Amino acid sequence: MTEIERHSYDVVVIGAGGAGLRAAIEARLQGKRTAIISKSLFGKAHTVMAEGGAAAAMGNVNPNDNWQVHFRDTMRGGKFLNNWRMAELHAKEAPDRVWELEHWGALFDRTKDGKISQRNFGGHEYPRLAHVGDRTGLELIRTAQQKIVALQQQDHAETGDYESNLKVWAETTVTRLLLDGERICGAFAYVRETGRFVVFEAPAVVLATGGIGKAFKVTSNSWEYTGDGHSLALLAGATLLNMEFVQFHPTGMVWPPSVKGILVTESVRGDRGVLKNSDGERFMFDYIPEVFKSQYATSPEEGDRWYDDPDNNRRPPELLPRDEVARAINSEVKAGRGSPHGGVFLTVVDRMPGGAAEIVRRLPSMHHQFKELADVDITTEPMEVGPTCHYVMGGVEVDPDTAAALVPGLFAAGEVAGGMHGSNRLGGNSLTDLLVFGRRAGLGASEYVDALDARPAVPETEVEAATAEALAPFERENGENPYAVHAELQQTMNELVGIIRKEEELEQALETLGKIRERVANVSVEPVAVNDGRGYHPGWHLALDLRNMLIVSEAIARAALERQESRGGHTRDDYPQMSPDWRKVNLVCRLAGDPDSPRVELRRQPMEPMRPDLIGLFETDELKKYLTAEELPGGAGAGA
Ligand code: FAD
Numbered sequence: 001m002t003e004i005e006r007h008s009y010d011v012v013v014i015g016a017g018g019a020g021l022r023a024a025i026e027a028r029l030q031g032k033r034t035a036i037i038s039k040s041l042f043g044k045a046h047t048v049m050a051e052g053g054a055a056a057a058m059g060n061v062n063p064n065d066n067w068q069v070h071f072r073d074t075m076r077g078g079k080f081l082n083n084w085r086m087a088e089l090h091a092k093e094a095p096d097r098v099w100e101l102e103h104w105g106a107l108f109d110r111t112k113d114g115k116i117s118q119r120n121f122g123g124h125e126y127p128r129l130a131h132v133g134d135r136t137g138l139e140l141i142r143t144a145q146q147k148i149v150a151l152q153q154q155d156h157a158e159t160g161d162y163e164s165n166l167k168v169w170a171e172t173t174v175t176r177l178l179l180d181g182e183r184i185c186g187a188f189a190y191v192r193e194t195g196r197f198v199v200f201e202a203p204a205v206v207l208a209t210g211g212i213g214k215a216f217k218v219t220s221n222s223w224e225y226t227g228d229g230h231s232l233a234l235l236a237g238a239t240l241l242n243m244e245f246v247q248f249h250p251t252g253m254v255w256p257p258s259v260k261g262i263l264v265t266e267s268v269r270g271d272r273g274v275l276k277n278s279d280g281e282r283f284m285f286d287y288i289p290e291v292f293k294s295q296y297a298t299s300p301e302e303g304d305r306w307y308d309d310p311d312n313n314r315r316p317p318e319l320l321p322r323d324e325v326a327r328a329i330n331s332e333v334k335a336g337r338g339s340p341h342g343g344v345f346l347t348v349v350d351r352m353p354g355g356a357a358e359i360v361r362r363l364p365s366m367h368h369q370f371k372e373l374a375d376v377d378i379t380t381e382p383m384e385v386g387p388t389c390h391y392v393m394g395g396v397e398v399d400p401d402t403a404a405a406l407v408p409g410l411f412a413a414g415e416v417a418g419g420m421h422g423s424n425r426l427g428g429n430s431l432t433d434l435l436v437f438g439r440r441a442g443l444g445a446s447e448y449v450d451a452l453d454a455r456p457a458v459p460e461t462e463v464e465a466a467t468a469e470a471l472a473p474f475e476r477e478n479g480e481n482p483y484a485v486h487a488e489l490q491q492t493m494n495e496l497v498g499i500i501r502k503e504e505e506l507e508q509a510l511e512t513l514g515k516i517r518e519r520v521a522n523v524s525v526e527p528v529a530v531n532d533g534r535g536y537h538p539g540w541h542l543a544l545d546l547r548n549m550l551i552v553s554e555a556i557a558r559a560a561l562e563r564q565e566s567r568g569g570h571t572r573d574d575y576p577q578m579s580p581d582w583r584k585v586n587l588v589c590r591l592a593g594d595p596d597s598p599r600v601e602l603r604r605q606p607m608e609p610m611r612p613d614l615i616g617l618f619e620t621d622e623l624k625k626y627l628t629a630e631e632l633p634g635g636a637g638a639g640a
């Protein structure tokens with residue numbers, strides 16, 4: 001019989017990035033026995049990799065900034081498909097979450113008068129990103145971990161046990177959420193080092209598992225981002241929202257091949273970097289879309305003046321939202337004006353008043369990254385960059401105020417949750433999203449536990465099914481190699497569901513994914529020599545991750561086929577326009593059919609109309625670009 005360890009908590013948080021840590025801190029502050037489970041080492045999460053900063057309308061650098069301006073920018077960036085209540089909560093609460101981090105010990109860069117410094121970023125009207133050089137995510141995680149240690153020390157003083165109320169389970173991967181009837185009762189996991197199984201009994205689970213990038217071949221994401229939380233939620237009966245929206249960051253490294261996809265932070269453009277094609281032209285001036293025409297400079301001279309005098313000039317188009325810049329780069333490369341390795345040039349050479357020293361001071365990680373990985377000195381040479389799969393806007397459908405998913409006891413926050421960023425996320429809005437909704441998820445889960453009459457119990461059948469599923473790759477003989485199946489999945493998603501999509505290719509993708517599904521069901525691995533054959537077994541781990549990547553890939557491809565318009569992170573070659581009618585539609589995925597081989601099913605769900613006071617923050621002329629005539633203030637037509 002397979003040995004299984006059991007532990008009981010009030011709240012289990014899956015994921016130790018910014019969202020998971022903030023949720024766990026909150027649950028513990030609410031007096032709940034809390035576990036943090038992390039597939040990677042504690043401290044290794046996407047959040048650590050975040051470079052640019054955390055967007056919060058603190059108004060430190062430009063006092064005209066406030067939550068209303070931030071809300072407007074976020075809605076514009078998401079092309080009005082955002083869950084407006086989430087965008088409102090985010091814009092209002094982000095400054096408090098940043099100040100809270102500072103209070104807990106985060107050391108942000110400062111302005112000359114000693115306030116938290118804020119930098120420019122694409123789509124943000126004012127300098128808004130609180131930052132620590134280009135290592136902001138690292139400071140966020142360091143601070144949250146420090147807070148966790150402080151809480152554990154407090155618990156030790158009271159109970160004699162550091163882990164009595166808050167325990168970290170590092171290198172532990174959840175493969176199933178457990179259900180008692182229709183509500184959550186825990187999670188099933190394996191420990192990487194030994195391969196042993198653990199059942200976490202808990203009435204509330206917070207998903208904070210981050211993104212899905214490893215379903216694509218070229219990505220800025222690292223090995224953990226296999227869509228686990230998205231898939232776990234679907235398998236437990238929850239729904240995903242708008243999965244067609246995948247952000248391709250415009251600037252990933254394109255050379256050498258071993259580092260293709262690694263991120264080149266947007267701070268490079270925020271700090272005066274410009275994009276050029278092989279003819280030496282600043283081509284972004286040719287790609288300003290109609291909806292943004294009035295807000296962006298029309299000449300390089302005006303764009304350059306904006307850095308020093310933003311009140312009297314418009315921003316350069318290098319700082320358009322990411323989807324616009326990524327598509328422009330794609331078009332330049334397709335038109336034969338790309339760089340030698342299939343990207344374009346991004347340069348800061350001669351762009352900063354303080355010369356090379358200022359480049360190194362402002363962009364230390366980028367300077368180091370290019371020197372070490374590509375032997376390029378960014379103080380004297382341009383970087384070669386191109387689009388890379390970076391972030392998923394689609395995610396678990398949640399209640400904006402409590403982060404509750406549709407399954408009782410399940411909560412989601414951070415990149416795994418959907419809605420907040422609409423069709424396209426603005427840079428810097430993720431780090432504050434993690435803090436705002438991580439806190440709300442921890443609170444929501446705690447309040448849910450408090451309101452329970454009786455705790456759910458974990459049915460043995462659930463544990464047996466999860467155990468059998470996890471062991472299945474060892475039971476099959478001479479099956480498929482998980483690495484080969486993964487490579488085909490990534491290639492399919494990159495080529496057929498990538499930055500520019502069309503009907504025939506999406507249909508072809510779904511057909512190929514159908515064949516890949518059969519191969520995933522037949523993946524097999526051999527036991528290793530230690531720990532019952534399961535200790536540190538990357539082939540087995542990938543075999544289990546494949547189920548998740550396949551499910552999210554199918555969700556993305558189906559939703560991309562269904563949405564017949566182009567908006568944000570979803571560009572249809574055959575439907576190039578944005579449609580006001582489609583703006584009123586959320587595409588909701590759930591799993592249906594045979595539980596052993598479930599299929600993604602799609603439903604169109606009407607968007608809830610925006611509250612009048614929030615609509616009132618926009619000019620009618622701007623709203624006309626996004627909304628149908630009936631949605632405009634004053635009803636049909638409104639002078640249209
Ligand atoms: P993550 O930080 O991704 O953490 C996910 C956690 O879940 C990890 O601990 C992982 O191990 C765990 N996990 C996953 N699956 C399982 C499982 N099955 N079982 C147990 N644990 C699991 N955003 C900004 O706002 N500003 C920036 O400057 C910025 N820069 C970025 C730079 C890079 C290179 C990248 C990749 C992203 C950047 N982003 C930025 C985006 C932002 O960093 C992420 O969206 C954000 O950090 C996601 O945080 P999270 O807490 O949701 O998840």
